[in-house]
Amino acid sequence: MPELPEVEVTRRSFADRIAGAQVLQLRLGKPLRWPLGCEPQALAGRQVRGVRRRGKYLLVDLDAGLLLVHLGMSGSLSFQDAPPPPGLHDHFDLVTSRGTLRLNDPRRFGALVHAPSEDAPVARKLLGGLGVEPLEADFDPQVFHAGLRLRRAPIKQVLLAGDLVVGVGNIYASEALFLAGIRPTTRACRISLERATRLHAAIRQVLARAVEKGGSTLRDFSNAWGESGYFQLEAMVYDREGEPCRVCGQAVRRMLQGQRATYFCGTCQR
């Protein structure tokens, strides 16, 4: 599943190229997760101001309104001068004067939604519950710790929930908890300020590194240049069950938390 780093890498791979472009046409394929929310023809003639990211949404700002794009479970965007005719899994083409933004999404959990503004109900519904951005300055260790103190769930689940801090998906939660030396099952409310501060730094470190490395992993992820990331090759614990911990040599362990696989070192994480 594309996580925050992949979405950010995708954004960077086409944001500069599409900024200033004029929308010529929007072609829609099979229905996506939510309806577009306007007539596709209404977008013709709009100008693209830029592309931002909020959580795992890309916000394509137009001179009037914006488009929210979500990659779902398996989506990837490409931005090409002259793409080939749409294939079975290509579900929209935003044709602009500078190229065509195309969503390929075999599982169709992705979305393209138009909102008249970020304050419009549809945008608030999608963006309103999101926690703070982990790579921005307002992700603060003390505020983070205060948020953890209010939550009794295991720390890994709290990170995945995304309402305290957004975008720390399964891989990055496992990796950050390893770096911070915190057992994934630890109740969030029992984590000291010192340990919360270490976790805060670890979250930033793993996400920033993944963005720098081109996103993680996943078999079906590629950025808008069609290149895949390789963060997973250097994971400390994620997907390494039974392999030696890179710090202490003990076998990395795997467990299920809320149906998701968690990887950790029983020695390094307390």
Ligand SMILES: [Zn+2]
């Ligand atoms: Zn270890």
